[in-house]
Amino acid sequence: MNNRQKIWILTINDNGNYGNRLQNYALQKVLQQYANVSTINAFGQESSALSFALKKTMRPLKKYLSFILSKHFNINLQRDRSFIDFTKRFVDDSQLALSISRGLSHKPSDDDVFVIGSDQVWNDRWVNDDMLKLRLGSYFPEGRIISYAASFGVSQVEDTSRAIFAEYLPRITSISVREDQGKELVSLLSGRDSEVVLDPTLMVSADDWRSIIPGDFVPADEQYVLTYFLGKPSSEQENTIQNYAREYGCRIRRMLDVDDPETYVAGPREFVELFSKARYVFTDSYHACCFSILFGKQFKVFNRAGVSASGNMNSRMQTLFRLFELDNMMDSDSQLSSIDYERVNHLLQVRRKESGQWLRNALSQVGVKD
Template sequence: MKVFVATFYKNNYGSALQAYALQSVLKELNTISMVIEEPKNNCSRAKQILRDIYYLIKPEKYYGFIKKTKRLLEQRFELGKIGKINNFVKKNIAIINYDEYIKQIADEKVIALAGSDQIWSIINSPISSFYTFDYIKNKNVKKISYAASIGVSNLSENQIKYYSETLKQFKVISLREKCAYEILNGFFQKSEVRCDVDPTLLLDKSIWRNLCSEPQLSEPYIFVYMLRPDDSLIEMARILAKKNHCKIVYIGQFNRKYRNVKTIKNAGIEDFLSYIYNAEYIITNSFHGTVFSILFNKKFVSVRIKTTSSRVENLLKSLNIQY
């Protein structure tokens, strides 16, 4: 059976690692699994500039103009890290061109799988049809999801109605967070709704260990990994470092510089895993930072992000880890 997966897989450690894990598990199930490359936006340089401007001024719930500008600049100029992540993807994940994928699903009996990560989040905009398969007309294509995340803990009545209409063609709706399952279960008469763990948790620790590069530092260190900047995590690391005579290493979406902190700007997937595996302590506000701290049996602190903490809370509670 062919399985075509629509998911996040580029530019980000967690996205690439969850896509790698999901495809690894699908291979173990003797399927032919391919991640779908999103259709390319073939536009002129002028149109791309206009899109960037619109992105910057468009209202967004959790990122203001300054943060979005910094994020855009990082994507444009800090290409070392992104290049290494995407090289990992090219080497380790089977990708299919969008046009070729469309040809293959036209009249074949296949599975279209909406993968993990926050592909179904409507925090800032409606879900892309790329992740809901609205465009698939072949009735022999079975639409399912695996551990898809909606990204938030609560939904309004209108949002629940939106999901119940948008996802009603799915045979199986697998969600990553228990709270999402509890909110949406019962609104789909013809679909199986379930809650499943992130695919990174389906692979044995040894598989992840084998992907790690050699230790990057010879001295003890505390590893800080942040998706959203939060100076309190660095201050927490300073207290812990002083007490335990450790260095501090920081990787984040925004390459901030902190006094007496080693900021890593160009770590690839293998280095990222190595920094976690070899750290004395982990301090993170990232879901996948928490996941790999658990997988590698590290001492860690997972700091709550108020608006989107449900995914970490659900994970820790399911493992009987205090939060």
């Protein structure tokens, strides 16, 4: 590792999203074998470092004030604190800020490198044109930028975004994406080739993930089914969950459900613990699938309400299942397939080696050595 060189990560800074916090931590961990690593705190229109600091102070305050008006104030507060504590402890994002109006808060060293990803950093539905340019590395020196597992999050970009992608994608020395659809978009928008790589969370071993869990969030020997839904399960899907829990004598723990406050308060560390100890997982979430695979859990993926199995929302799932040769994962809501983890674990090692080699080569092209 080069102790003098610095790698800066540009990703989405979301202190309320499990997948975002955990992929950010994971990418830092993966990159730390090459150099010192920090995450850039990127934001929108703020005009100064002072306003950025005020935003960091006021945003949670505003959220807390809104929670006061809610009957769920205490559990929301506890959950929010868990996210903030996780970022403070595990994600170094205090050294460099980046805004549209002011650019970088200070000039990095000439030999520093910038890694864009992972998560939906290139989703043009979520940001304006200026923020999209920022997330494509417009403030970074050409020849010092790569992307790792960047995601568009959409099957096609807006017509108004095409020129932006065409201008800034060619400035990135090496491009890797998270989904097959992303690879197609990179080619369409820039004529560039790109590599589909593993999400950063899958590049960290199960033992390393276990090393950050609290250990006492889940009572010893508790038998439970874990649900993690970004949409609302249909009645048929709920029946499947209930039937499995009854058959195996399991409690149902429901993440993101205020009606299960004991589970709802989980922060990112507790999220990892819940997946590591679950008997079975039901979900419609990409990162829930990743952590189920990491911990060798049998799991069922439901189509999110209003989204077909072939819809873009599930393109990330389709790529994940292709990489691990998992067929029929999103078929009948009542059918529970058994996953062959001997095969999946073998493929996990193969994909890690492939993704790691791509990253090593990409970093060497921008001046980072082992």
